[in-house]
Every structure is written in C-alpha cells, then in structure tokens.
Amino acid sequence: IHTHEIRHIVSWPFNEVASIRGTANIRQDRFVTLATDFQRLQVPTSFNYWAGAKVEYVFDNVLPLGLNLMRGARYKIFAEYYRSLPIQQVEGMGIPETINMYILGADFRHYTKIHRDFIWANRFAASTSLGSHKLIYYMGGVDQWLLPDFNDRTRVDQSQNYIFQTLATPMRGFTQNARNGNSFAVINSELRMPIFRYLVNQPIRSDFINNFQIIGFGDIGTAWTGLHPYSEDNTLNTEIIDSNPFVITLKNLREPIIGGYGFGLRSRIWGYFIRADWAWGVEDTVIQPRVFYLSLSLDF
Template identity: 50%
Template sequence: MGADFRHYQVIHRNLIWANRFAASSSFGGSRLIYYLGSVDNWINLSSKVSTFDNSVRIDDQAKYAYQTVATNMRGFTQNVRNGNNFAVINSEIRWPFIKYFSRYPNSSNFWSSLQAVGFFDVGSAWTGLTPFSGGNAYDYDIIPREQSQGPITIYVDSNRSPIVYGFGYGLRAQLLGYFMRFDWAWGVEKNVILPRIFYFSLSTDF
C-alpha cells in the first residue's frame, strides 16, 4: 500500500519548484523490503563508491519475499536504511536556463531541455509502527561470538537515526532520445556531511 503526491509551483516563467511526498508499507505473509537510497536507474560509474551499503544491518530473521529500492534519497547508496515501510520528501528547484533566457523557440531538444537543478531529500525506511518504534535491524550492530571471544553475541547500539537527508545540485537534458540526469549530492548522517556522490541515471524526474 503506497501513496505518491506531487506539486509543482511556478516561481517565474520556466523556473519551477517541484515537491514530492512518497510513502509505502508492506505487510502480510509475503512482505517487501525497501532499501532506501540513491536514485532510479542509477548507473554507478565510480569504482570507489559501492552501489549497495552492506554496513547497514538487514533483519535476516524477517521473511521478506521481495525487495526494491526506495528513491529518491540522494547523498547515499542503496540501503542507507531498510524496512517494510518507507517515506521520502523530495524538493527541487528546476531552472531550464537556456529556455529561460531565450527569446525564440529552440528546435534542439538538448538545449531546450537542458536545466540546472538544486535539491533536498529527506526520508526513512523502517520496521514497525513508526521509524522510532525500536524494531529496526539497523538500530544495533552485532559483534559475533567469534569476535567477542566468548559464548555470547553482543548487540551494540548503532546510534543511527532512522531519518536521513541529503542535498545537492544537478543537470538534466534530453539527448539521443534519452532523458539524462546528472546529480552531485552530499548525505548527512549523525550531523556529519558525508563525501559527495555522483549519480548518472536515465530516467525522467518526478
């Protein structure tokens, strides 16, 4: 069960403020797990950035039947947070600067579609009634028995907030029949601005 609401506000001429709220919840015997992070159809061109964050725990006791990525959550790779619920808010300023200043129609799809974007994303993926219910696997890190050198498994509070956010800028353009998106984003976690991540994707904006 999910919802996706969008609103577009004209600021001046072709300058647009676009906003989106999306949320979904999966329940029942064949639940879906949402991996929060990145953008739709991300083509990762960097060997230094992994597409999926394996450091964030996933509940291996939950019987998830399906999986999907919850986007947009720029500034992070996939699985910055996870669970059978997710919610995101995306806010963008879109400025087709060539079209904005041009006095005449442009026959080139590339130049007429070229736009600069500034954005802010905030969201969460969680297990339980709310993100703060305490049912998230990523709330704790596990020290296995082998590493603890004892007969017990140790659970350590990960100090992860269920809510994360990111910000950045990007470019959009139509080229060879494809709508291309280029985004540069910084994620913020534990009040620390993380290293910038570049996203190249072939998908339309919301």
C-alpha cells in the same frame, strides 16, 4: 529465474482527472539451478505461483510546460495483495506454505510555476508491507542509476521474512541500502530551471539546449522496521556481534532519518533524458562525501 505474468487492468474514471484503477494478475516464477557440478545438475526445476490484486485511486491534473516541466498536482493512493499458490508440478513443487503479503502506499506530487518555465517540484511518498512475508525497501540512490553502488554494511533483519525487494528513491547523497525496512517515507524537493529557454525569449532549434536544465534539490526520509523509525524494533538501532561462544546484542541511538542536497544537470541526448547529479548526504548531522549519479529517469 524466468517469470511469466498475466495481468488485467480496469479503470473507472470519475472525471477528466480522477479515477479508480484495479489490477488482477497471476504470476509464475520458474527457478532453474545453474549446473556447475553434478550435484547441482540433479536439483529439480521448481515453480512458484502467485495471485495478486491492486486497487489505486489516481488524481492527475498536471499540465506540461516542457520536458520534465509541468504545473499542477498528481497523486495516487494504493493497496496491493499477493498470495502464493502451492501448485505442484512434475519437475518440482511450489512454495510449501501459503504466503500472504499486503502493501499500502501513497505518492503525492505538486508542481508550482515560479516564473515562466521555472518550476518548483515537491513529492511525498510512503509505503509499508505487511503479512506473513514482506517487501524490503532499500533506501538510497536514484531511479535508473547507471552505475549503482550498494551499502553492504547496513544490516537486514532476516526475521521479517522478506520475499521481494525494491528501491525507495530518490535519496541522493547515499548509495543504495543507506536505510532498509518494510516501511519507508521520503520527501523530495527540486527547483528546475531550463536555463537557456528562460534567458532566451525565442524558439531554440537545438533540442539539447532547449531542454537543458539546472536543478537544485533536497531529500529527506528513512526506511525502517517496527511501528515507527524511532521504535526499539527498528533494525537500525540494533547491532549483533557473533563472537563464539557469545552473541552480543548492542542497542544504539543512531538517527534513523537521513537527508541529502545538491545540484544537477538535465537534457535530452539522442532521445534519452540524461540526468547528472552531485549530492552530499547528511547522516547524524555529519555531511557525507559527495556522490555522483548518472541516470535516465524522468521526474524525480
């Protein structure tokens, strides 16, 4: 798949910390089938075209105290719309039907200064996708996980007409796809202590030691299909057993909400912010085996 995109962004600031931002884009996806045999060699190249728009309200009064350390609050509330454009090409055709997808979401973050550079960071994020086709959220893991693992045992509801996918993170203590659906909600909480800066009340010359942090965290959330996580329409509550000539549908009572807790270490090495986390997940009141994460992202 080769993708080309044209994007135009406009911002309307209300003051120093709040603004409305608008984005319009046109995207082309070019699909080329790998010619592993003569039959695949004859498959024509096809194109998909998309038009999209996004509107978001952004508030940010955060003041930096150090690398990934800040105080204040930031949040954004956004809405997105995507529509397929069935444009015919010489080598192939675009999507034969018109596809509409709507995305609504919000992300709230608050950073409290406990003492000096010791920070308590909290986040709430939620999003849902609507329309003829939808975006699937795979919950589990962390952003920029260097050695990701995917849970193939969690069923995906194919009747939802998913056309795009993304991750709902962080949910530490689990691999990707611990929960999935067209909606998700998650709460994250972290205590961030730059231990050497906190204990040594003088400038530190070493960048690694100066930015070294010890983290304690907790996550709770879920992803689901249907009106709410406990709805009978939630895919998690249904198990399908295909045993020819019978198809058996089982309804279960699994707890859709999962959580995780643990600790981590952070610092900057060769210009990269390295994160190491050790986490234990909690599912159906049972503590899961420890999962280790090595990642590169900032903030949550």
